Amino acid sequence: MKVQVLAGPSRTPALGLGRAAGSHTRPDRGAGVHGIPAALAADDIKCWADKAYQGAGPAIRVPFRGKNLRGCRQRHNRDHAKTRSLSERAMATLKCWRLLRKLRCSTTRITAVVRAVVALKLAT
Template identity: 35%
Template sequence: KHKQHGVNVQLLADPVGRLVWASPALPGAVHDMSAARTVGLIDALTSAGGTIRTPFKRHRHRPGLSRSQRDVNRAHARIRAIGERAVATLKSWKVLTKLRCCPHRATAIVQAILVLQLIEEGRYSG
């Protein structure tokens, strides 16, 4: 439709919202959960004792969400905002706005940006 390649990159952020890890780029048509499964992110998180959480969704034929469900969604949004900060950091690199290549080449570019970002923040360990 857009006649351009899109990519899907999964990120991990620390509790402050700084980039920690970036997955290899996958085609943009790949769903986020499928991408997380493909790169082994879900298995790594669950084996370390973590959980994958999704917000409650209101269905068309049911009444609105309960108060507890809205509270859970609000807490989920606060956690998600930290990850979105990491995504914004990655997107601030202008080279990604003009990126029109296959996912394989995009992987090298995203990994290089991650290293440069860690150097810029003084967190690169070699």
């Protein structure tokens, strides 16, 4: 299962949650189905994502592809990784919940469970 989560700079995954999708769904297609790129562009919000979101929209910033990058592209990728590490930490806090690692149910229920876990995490 995959769930689209938008995390803020304070490492809280509270900015947005998409519906759960099957593990076969590509990340950029899942985000597009939920309207995340369009909503970010409409509110002029920039989002840092991994390489899987290449071409998802102008509001979603991704690193450059390639192995032998030089100069400004290499610096861009390094700064991009530092910024994304905040959201990766937010996801790691969600993955600490054993319930989310062992879920075996419908995507509708998974979405509800993830929203409940985020609400509980924010309450603590």
